[in-house]
Amino acid sequence: MIPQFAREDFKVVIYYVGKLIIGLGILMLFPLVVGLINKEINPSLDFVISSLICLSIGNFITYKFPHNPDITWRQGMSIVAFSWIISMFLGAIPLFLSGHYYSYLDACFETMSAFATTGLVVVNDLDHMAYSYNFWRHFMCFIGGQGIILVGLTFLVKGGSGIKIYIGEGREEKILPNVVQTARFIWTVSITYLFIGTAILFSIFIFHQISPARALFHAICVFMAGWDTAGFAVQSQNILYYHSPAIEITTGIIFLLGAVNFGVHYAVWTGRFKELFRNFELKLFFSSIIILFSIVCLGFLKNFPFNNYLSFFRQTFYQLISAHTGVGYTNTTPFYFLNYWSSLALIGIILAMGLGGNSCSTAGGIKVLRIGIFLKGIAKEVRKLLSPESAIIVEKYHHIKDITLEDNQIKNATTIIILYILVYFIGAIVGIFCGYPFIYSLFESVSAAANVGLSVGITNSSMPALLKITYILEMWLGRLEFISIFVAFGFLFSLRSPE
Amino acid sequence: MNNKVINFLGKPEIKKLIRYFKNFLNGVVGIFIELLFPLFIFFISSIVCFLFFILIYIKK
Numbered sequence: 096m097i098p099q100f101a102r103e104d105f106k107v108v109i110y111y112v113g114k115l116i117i118g119l120g121i122l123m124l125f126p127l128v129v130g131l132i133n134k135e136i137n138p139s140l141d142f143v144i145s146s147l148i149c150l151s152i153g154n155f156i157t158y159k160f161p162h163n164p165d166i167t168w169r170q171g172m173s174i175v176a177f178s179w180i181i182s183m184f185l186g187a188i189p190l191f192l193s194g195h196y197y198s199y200l201d202a203c204f205e206t207m208s209a210f211a212t213t214g215l216v217v218v219n220d221l222d223h224m225a226y227s228y229n230f231w232r233h234f235m236c237f238i239g240g241q242g243i244i245l246v247g248l249t250f251l252v253k254g255g256s257g258i259k260i261y262i263g264e265g266r267e268e269k270i271l272p273n274v275v276q277t278a279r280f281i282w283t284v285s286i287t288y289l290f291i292g293t294a295i296l297f298s299i300f301i302f303h304q305i306s307p308a309r310a311l312f313h314a315i316c317v318f319m320a321g322w323d324t325a326g327f328a329v330q331s332q333n334i335l336y337y338h339s340p341a342i343e344i345t346t347g348i349i350f351l352l353g354a355v356n357f358g359v360h361y362a363v364w365t366g367r368f369k370e371l372f373r374n375f376e377l378k379l380f381f382s383s384i385i386i387l388f389s390i391v392c393l394g395f396l397k398n399f400p401f402n403n404y405l406s407f408f409r410q411t412f413y414q415l416i417s418a419h420t421g422v423g424y425t426n427t428t429p430f431y432f433l434n435y436w437s438s439l440a441l442i443g444i445i446l447a448m449g450l451g452g453n454s455c456s457t458a459g460g461i462k463v464l465r466i467g468i469f470l471k472g473i474a475k476e477v478r479k480l481l482s483p484e485s486a487i488i489v490e491k492y493h494h495i496k497d498i499t500l501e502d503n504q505i506k507n508a509t510t511i512i513i514l515y516i517l518v519y520f521i522g523a524i525v526g527i528f529c530g531y532p533f534i535y536s537l538f539e540s541v542s543a544a545a546n547v548g549l550s551v552g553i554t555n556s557s558m559p560a561l562l563k564i565t566y567i568l569e570m571w572l573g574r575l576e577f578i579s580i581f582v583a584f585g586f587l588f589s590l591r592s593p594e
Numbered sequence: 595m596n597n598k599v600i601n602f603l604g605k606p607e608i609k610k611l612i613r614y615f616k617n618f619l620n621g622v623v624g625i626f627i628e629l630l631f632p633l634f635i636f637f638i639s640s641i642v643c644f645l646f647f648i649l650i651y652i653k654k
Contacts, residue, residue: 287625344636351632364624365617371631381635388639392646399650408643416635 104170104586106160111174112181113156119182120149123189125234130227138225141192149185169582176583179571183207186235193228195219197556200563205232207567210239211574212457214326214423214548215566217556221331226312232327233316239574240323240353240457241285284360285322292318292349299341317342321349323457326423326548334413334424343413346424354380354420354452356464358495375492376453376464380419383463387447388415394440411440414549419447421458423548432551438534441551445538448547449519459546459573461515464494465508472505514577518544518569525565526553544569 123146130139166174183206191202201217208215209232218224218232293314300310313329320327330336334346359377362370371377391411401407410427417424432441451460475490482488490500519541526536531553539553543566554566572580602608 287621291625347636348629348632351635352628355628355631360624360628363628364621366620366624368624368627371627377631381638384635385638385642388642389646392643395646396650396653399654404644404647407647408640412636412639412643 104167104173107166107170108173108177108586109156110160111166111170112177113153113160115153115174115178116149116156116181116185117153119185120146120153122234122238123149123231126189126227126231129230130225133226135225135227138189138193138227141189142227142231144192145185145188148188152185169586172579172582173586175579176575179210179575182210183567183571186210186231189231190228193224195221195224195228200560201556204563204567206235207570208548209233209235209325209327211546211570212236212240212323212325212421212459213543213546213570213574214320215543215550215554215570216327216548217554217558217563218331219556221329229329230312230316233319233325233329236323236325236327237285237319240319240325241281280361281357284357284364288322288349288352289315289318292322292345295345296342299339299345302341303337303339317346318349321346321422321424322353324350324353324420324422324452324459324546326417326425328424332428333426335426335428340409343409343426346422347413347416350420350422350424351416353422354456354458356453356455356495358455359453362495370495373493375467375494379467380453380463383447383450383466384416384419387419387443387450388412390443390446391415391440394437394443398435398437400435414444415447418444418547418549419450420452421448421460421545421547423542425549429550429552433535441534441538444549445541448538448541448545448549449515451545461512461545465512467492468500468504468508469512471500472509475500475505511576515544515573518572522565522569525562529559529562539566540569544573546570546573 123142127139127142127146130136130142183203186209187199187202187206190196190205191199195218196202196205197219204215204217207213214236221229293311296314296317297310300313301307305313316327316329317334319325326333328334328336334343356374356376359370359374388411391414395401395407395411399407401410413424413426436444449460450466451462452458454462454464471490471492475488478490479486479488492498492500519537522540522544523533523537526540527533529536531539535551535553538549538551541547542549543554553562603612
């Protein structure tokens with residue numbers, strides 16, 4: 096029998112959620128600084144109000160509920176799930192106050208899209224948005240991509256309990272023995288690439304004759320949304336706005352690196368360069384890019400809407416890697432998707448979105464490693480059937496270290512794969528119910544649940560509220576990879592009164 | 595002279611400094627090698643795309 100949650104569990108969960116709310120309030124000071132630098136008085140006030148709300152709620156909660164240093168697994172999982180949903184409600188306050196959203200639901204949708212690094216947008220008149228609001232949108236992508244909990248682990252949570260909330264955020268691998276060290280290493284990689292990527296993007300924007308201040312703002316925002324595979328852009332036309340192959344190549348490199356496992360980054364950065372060529376997940380990722388790209392190319396055999404080879408390669412390949420890494424940057428328009436992309440090409444993109452990037456990276460989706468484990472599991476079963484009954488079949492793969500495939504791993508991978516597919520189709524059914532064709536509904540649903548952000552045009556501020564809520568739930572489930580959310584629901588249903 | 599150099603390099607703080615420098619160098623080389631990975635994907639995919647482009651051109 097599963098033990099019920101008690102009031103004590105509730106206090107611990109609330110205490111840590113309160114701490115993370117304080118963290119969110121502090122993070123809101125960054126866009127406030129951007130607003131003050133750009134002399135945006137009203138937006139700055141919005142951030143002061145939002146930050147004060149967060150700090151007041153957070154401090155009230157941590158004061159009211161006593162501190163308990165030890166966290167159990169189920170408490171940790173519940174903390175993660177509740178932190179994400181509460182961060183959505185609080186992070187949406189400045190966006191709602193900006194006046195760029197028709198309703199608070201729209202602001203919540205955009206906030207969850209940013210935190211979950213999805214990149215689906217419902218904002219109105221993005222091209223005239225104040226710098227501070229726009230910075231907040233991209234900064235949320237960076238916080239969410241790194242992990243709200245990871246941010247908390249680095250600065251707010253001390254002690255050995257961190258692992259129980261770290262795992263809940265969809266990262267199963269500990270790169271270093273200590274979870275706080277792991278969190279700091281992830282930050283080191285991200286901040287290093289933040290400087291390199293921003294410098295390169297800044298140079299390209301300057302070359303394209305954008306003013307230095309604007310170039311720096313665009314470079315930082317594009318990097319944050321690209322590295323954390325979110326796909327938000329400063330302008331409404333996304334990457335298409337720049338019409339620049341150099342930007343497309345640079346962002347492509349950024350998000351391909353963002354979709355690489357942080358464990359691989361660690362191995363390469365500490366001198367184990369061969370890991371790049373030996374890693375099972377990376378090899379599979381590379382193979383799936385080539386196979387899915389071939390499917391997309393095959394989709395244009397009958398109808399070829401491109402002028403030449405370069406535009407064919409630029410559009411199809413950029414869309415594919417954008418989908419596969421879960422970033423959602425696009426150098427085409429939804430109109431082009433709807434009218435010129437064949438169903439086969441769209442299916443190639445849907446499959447790429449559904450599979451996702453590497454585990455323990457900033458990418459979403461099922462994750463290539465799980466597919467690899469699943470396929471290895473099938474191979475193991477077939478080999479078992481072909482061998483004598485007494486034979487012991489051992490299947491191995493190299494992922495940071497040599498790993499022997501266990502039945503438990505296959506079971507876990509299969510469970511998550513099935514859950515993702517279920518969510519993809521449930522979202523598609525809701526889309527059909529709201530009156531959209533199946534292929535487009537599936538496209539948008541997979542894009543939301545796999546935290547990609549590519550759109551065929553369904554997602555906009557005028558879509559039905561039911562669909563907005565469905566996509567919010569899909570983004571939340573997809574980002575946290577189900578388990579912590581299921582535990583949190585169990586927590587809600589089994590809260591009992593003290594006896 | 596050699597002994598002086600060995601003694602100097604053997605100091606714990608110098609050893610620590612050398613270790614930091616070695617780690618830094620590994621990181622820099624690692625970043626360069628990592629950057630080759632996306633470029634390799636770009637290169638192979640451009641070849642695949644070119645083959646399909648020729649196929650489409652022939653079919654036309």
